Amino acid sequence: MLYLIKLDNAYKIGFSENVEFRTKELFKTHIDCELLSTKFGNKKDEKELHTLCNNYFIKNELFQATPEVEKIFNTYISIHLKEEINKKMEELIKINKDNKKLELLIERYLFLIGDKI
Numbered sequence: 001m002l003y004l005i006k007l008d009n010a011y012k013i014g015f016s017e018n019v020e021f022r023t024k025e026l027f028k029t030h031i032d033c034e035l036l037s038t039k040f041g042n043k044k045d046e047k048e049l050h051t052l053c054n055n056y057f058i059k060n061e062l063f064q065a066t067p068e069v070e071k072i073f074n075t076y077i078s079i080h081l082k083e084e085i086n087k088k089m090e091e092l093i094k095i096n097k098d099n100k101k102l103e104l105l106i107e108r109y110l111f112l113i114g115d116k117i
Contacts, residue, residue, distance in 0.1 A: 002041035002049065004073045006034045010062040011069050013053060015046035036070070041078045049076055 003019045005012045007030045016022040019038055027033040041049075050057075052072050056064040063069045092102060 002039050002045055002073075002076075002078075003035060004037040004070065006032065006036055006065060007062065008032045009065055010058055011036075011065050011073075012061050013046065013049050013063060013069075013073060014061050015041065015043050037074060039073075039076070039078070040081065041076075042080060045076070045078050045080070048079055049073060052076070 001017070001019050002013070002015055003022065005014070005023060005026060007026060009032075012026070014022070019035065023033065023035045049072065050061065053063045053069050056066055056069050058064060089106065093106070
């Protein structure tokens with residue numbers, strides 16, 4: 001699970017199998033510690049988020065507490081999830097090449113997700 005935690009005056013973006021435990025551990029050493037958001041993801045996604053937030057990097061897994069970092073985290077779609085969605089979309093297209101309804105659904109889906117995938 002990916003998490004965004006406010007630590008003092010910074011954001012920590014990380015990955016943990018047990019976010020609740022991780023938050024409690026951080027609370028022991030930081031006065032201002034608040035879990036802001038979680039989402040599906042793995043270590044590969046954590047690394048990708050760190051890269052996307054590089055302009056706001058402080059040190060280790062800490063980033064400036066800006067609305068931009070929060071937006072990047074909250075709009076991020078897991079690499080694994082992207083791959084699964086793309087795979088399923090390709091399968092549906094192959095199965096239903098001549099299906100106009102499917103084509104309209106795909107167009108709507110692509111419009112809704114924008115360039116996130």
